[in-house]
Amino acid sequence: MTDVKAVPTTTLNPDAVAGTAQFLTPIVVGLTALSVDGKQAHWHVRGANFQAVHELLDDVVDHAREWADTAAERVVALGLPLDGRIQTVAAATTTPELATGFQQADQTIAQIVAQIDAVLVDVRTAIDELGEIDASSQDVAIEIARGLEKDRWFLFSHIAA
Numbered sequence: 001m002t003d004v005k006a007v008p009t010t011t012l013n014p015d016a017v018a019g020t021a022q023f024l025t026p027i028v029v030g031l032t033a034l035s036v037d038g039k040q041a042h043w044h045v046r047g048a049n050f051q052a053v054h055e056l057l058d059d060v061v062d063h064a065r066e067w068a069d070t071a072a073e074r075v076v077a078l079g080l081p082l083d084g085r086i087q088t089v090a091a092a093t094t095t096p097e098l099a100t101g102f103q104q105a106d107q108t109i110a111q112i113v114a115q116i117d118a119v120l121v122d123v124r125t126a127i128d129e130l131g132e133i134d135a136s137s138q139d140v141a142i143e144i145a146r147g148l149e150k151d152r153w154f155l156f157s158h159i160a161a
């Protein structure tokens with residue numbers, strides 16, 4: 001009979017586990033920040049494009065939450081904890097601060113695109129570094145990059161010349 005206590009947390013090598021936590025955790029932090037500020041932007045956007053941008057920002061929030069969950073669950077699936085508490089996210093995120101109050105849509109979009117770009121820095125680092133460490137974790141980062149770049153396009157197209 002199998003010894004229950006002998007079942008390992010994971011059969012991946014320790015470098016893959018540590019690398020996954022190192023490179024996916026900043027993505028969880030950035031996406032969590034983006035999801036919070038995306039809602040703030042959703043509530044305070046104004047202007048001729050209100051309806052479209054208001055609804056699009058909710059898509060950005062939903063996607064950020066979904067991808068944060070995917071990245072976080074990759075880390076914990078390998079047996080390491082991470083810290084997604086709001087105080088930790090606020091202290092650690094590299095996303096630029098969102099202006100308070102009501103804003104015109106072009107201002108809102110420029111700020112949320114800047115936040116997406118900050119998250120993409122960490123996503124691209126993860127893609128570069130995880131390729132040598134763990135292909136499955138790299139794949140998580142690749143999926144997030146593709147999605148974030150699409151959301152960025154949907155937002156940016158409202159202000160592009």
Ligand SMILES: [Fe+2]
Pocket residue numbers: 042058
């Ligand atoms: Fe809403």
